Amino acid sequence: MSKDKKTKEKSTKKALIILISALAICFLAGYIVGKIMGKVEKTQSFDAVVTAIRAFALDAIPILFAVVSLLGCLLPVIAYARCNMLYKQLQKDRENDDLWDTLEEKLNVPMIMSNIFSIIELCLFFCFLYDVEKGYGKVSGYQSAMWVIAVAMFVITMAIEILIPKLTVDIEKKLNPEKRGNALDFQFRKVWMSSCDEAERLIVYRAGYQAFLSTNVVCLILCIVIFIFTFLFKTDIMGFVYVCMILLVNNVSYMMRAAKLERRR
Structure with missing residues (x-):
């Protein structure tokens, strides 16, 4: 039997195993959901469970938003600071190819972090505003203050997460002078791609x-x-x-x- 034929048969078996596994998982999930629904219909207590889960989620959103905002400010800045430190070291030793490759790889970290945190914070920000609108902080009388705090935290973190990619791109442009584009420009991706x-x-x-x-x-x-x-x-x-x-x-x-x-x- 030829090598190509063996590879093809192996690929077919792998695809078949994946398909059977997916069907088994779907069947198991359907069975579990069916059992849960059956018990819920008998006990009539599922509404109370759902209400408790929603209440917990509404209470957890402000804390989660604050934690993610703090991490969104700190982690990209720390990652960029490390890249900037490596760049300064490279300026003293331009012939160090290992250091050059390490810096090129590390430059991805602040970019990835900034993008991920900005998306998560955008989601949590609107969830937080929804939470406040539903009455979070109303009993204690600081509902208006929560709006101001949420907007201030969101603006600060988003500003940092916009600035960090810009600074990271600036380092990349210093390493590769042929690269063009301003990271704050709306046409940045188009200009950057044209220089790649x-x-x-x-x-x-x-x-x-x-x-x-x-x-x-x-x-x-x-x-x-x-x-x-x-x-x-x-x-x-x-x-x-x-x-x-x-x-x-x-x-x-x-x-x-x-x-x-x-x-x-």
């Missing part, structure tokens, strides 16, 4: 395709989870619709762009 070589663009394309695949998988999983939670927690169906809209936009934009690029060939 073919290898760097290929990395971006591969990363973008992986993001496309990951988004599809996550959206499909969310569709299943939200559909189950709609019956389990008696929630609105709009969450399911929103996820399907994201899935639709993700796939349509990819296919339309691919078709347009094929016509240019």
Whole structure:
């Protein structure tokens, strides 16, 4: 048997195992949810559990928002400070290729942290405002102060998370003078890509395709989870619709762009 045929059979078996495992997990999840729903219908106590979970979540959001905001200020700054320190060391020893490669790798850290924390903080910020609007702090009389504190924390953390990528890009531009673009400019990505070589663009394309695949998988999983939670927690169906809209936009934009690029060939 040839090597290619063995590889093909191995790939087929692996795909079959993954499919069977996924079906088994879905069956098990459905069985567990069914058992829970059966017990809930008998005891009629699930509403109290849901109410307690929601109350706990509303109380935890302000604390979570404060913690994430603090980490969002500190961790990207610390990561950038380390990169800046490595850059100063490299200025003294420009021929050190290992130090150069280490710095290039470390420059990804503050960028990744800033992006992740900015998204999480945006989510928690609106959750916090919703929490305050629902009455958090009203009993103690500091509801208005909570609005001011939330907005101030959000503005400060977002300013830091915008500034850190800008400073990180500046270091990258010093290392590679051919790179162009201002990280605070709305056209930055377009200008930056135009200054990248073919290898760097290929990395971006591969990363973008992986993001496309990951988004599809996550959206499909969310569709299943939200559909189950709609019956389990008696929630609105709009969450399911929103996820399907994201899935639709993700796939349509990819296919339309691919078709347009094929016509240019």
